[in-house]
Each structure stands twice: as C-alpha cells, then as structure tokens.
Amino acid sequence: MAETALVTVIDGTAQHRDQVCQALTSFYRVAAFADAREAGAHLHTAEIIIVDETALPLGGRETVKRMRADGALCNKRIIGTSDIPGSSFIGRAKEYGCDAALAKPYRRSALISTISGLINHSVEDGWHSLPDNQRTALRSTLDTFNGISDLIDRAEPIAFADVRDACSPLVKAVQQDDFKVILSGVRGHDNYSYVHSLRVATFLSLLGHAMGLQGDDLLLLSSGGLLHDVGKMSIPHEVLNKPGRLDDAELKIMRSHV
Secondary structure, eight states, X not given: OOXXXXXXXXXXXHHHHHHXXXXXXXXXXXXXXXXXXXXXXXXXXXXXXEEETTOBTTOHHHHHHHHHHSTTTTXXXXXXXXXXXXXXXXXXXXXXXXXXXXXXXXXXXHHHHHHHHHHTHHHHHGGGGSOHHHHHHHHHHHHHHHHHHHHHHTTOOOOHHHHHHHHHHHHHHHHTTOOHHHHHXXXXXXXXXXXXXXXXXXXXXXXXXXXXXXXXXXXXXXXXXXXXXXXXXXXXXXXXXXXXXXXXXXHHHHHTTO
C-alpha cells in the first residue's frame, strides 16, 4: 500500500490543531504547527495544507499569500479555516488563494471530504463520464462511507436504510454484470479504507448473486461489505499504517476496530 498523504496544519489554537489531528487520525499523516515558520519541510512534502485565520506569525491571509508567491509552494492545495463569524477569510478564501474553505465548527466528514476531493480531483472528475447507475454507486457509497465518521464521533448508530440505499446501485450493477467500471473508477483514489470496503462490498455482492440471493438479502450482504472495516476510523494512523509487526499494546488497539 502506498504511503498515505501528508496534511500539514498551521493553526494558532492548540485545541483546534488537536481536533484536526484527531479527525484525520486514520486517514492521513498529519503534521500540525502554530507558526508557519516551524512547518519547514512539512510544507514542501504536504499534499494538503490547512491554514487557519489564526496562523502565526502573520495570520491566515498573509500566510496563504506568501505561499502562493513561493515558487516551491505556489501549486500546493490549501484549505482555509476560521472560527470567526462572518470572517472575510472564509468568504473570500479563493480570492486570497485558498482552494477550499471551512468555517468552524465543521463536521469530521466535511473535512475528510474536502481533503479527499482536492487530492482525488482527477479521479472523481472521471466519474462524471460514467453511466448514471455506476456514477451513483461510486458517489453514494463514498458519501455514505465518509459520513459514518460523524456518527462514530457522536456515538450514534448507523442507519442501515442509508447504507442499503447507497449500495443499491452497486447491487444493480452486479446483477446486470456491469460492475467492472465501478472497480476501475476507484483506481488511484487515496482513501484506501473506502476503496477496500467498496471492493469487499462488490465481491460479496458477486458471491451472493452467484448463490442466487436477491432483494434485501443481497443488499444486506453488500452493505456488510461496505461497513465491515468502519471501526478503523477510530484507530490512530501510526497503528493502522505501521510497517512491520505490531507490539502487544498496538495489537490490542487494532483489534478494537471490530
């Protein structure tokens, strides 16, 4: 598995930095700083840079402006954030040089979807040219999968009806033997957990279809595939993606994902 993308956060508020790190714990590598001057090489190797309006020493707007003027950073994808009501940094984020903006407080899924959308722009743009059912299968399962992170954060149950509805186009594609474009559509997508879960859902749908399952039984099987690993959203990145053998303490954490 390829190394996950690095997200560099520059935010003058320690609590907010911690919240971002926690929200992205199992999805990306994260490096967080209060001051842009401390970020150093992490800016150059980052796939995404999150700049808050409180970024030190010059504030978010000037920090982004200087990045855009730096030949080595000018093409980096930048997300602006702020918890200041009515902030012009959010309202005029793209004018200031941000690729996207999020007003705090934002949902965990909104942050994940924004980052993923920027990283996977070319992959997800390719979905627009797919037939309606296959395009819907990819978009609905991705949105549902990412949205589950909010439910986990709030310790709320996952509504099976929502997952079933998201998997319905996938099951239809399997029944019509027109699913391969769905599998090829996630090739190169950086959200490994989603890609893996979609593939499991597809293969389980194929197995169930071959066994003669239909209707709700087939949807149940497909939904189970999409959900089977969602517990990993709460596993710290350094454990989930550790190269080599896990120690006893790490193994206990990993086993908790079920």
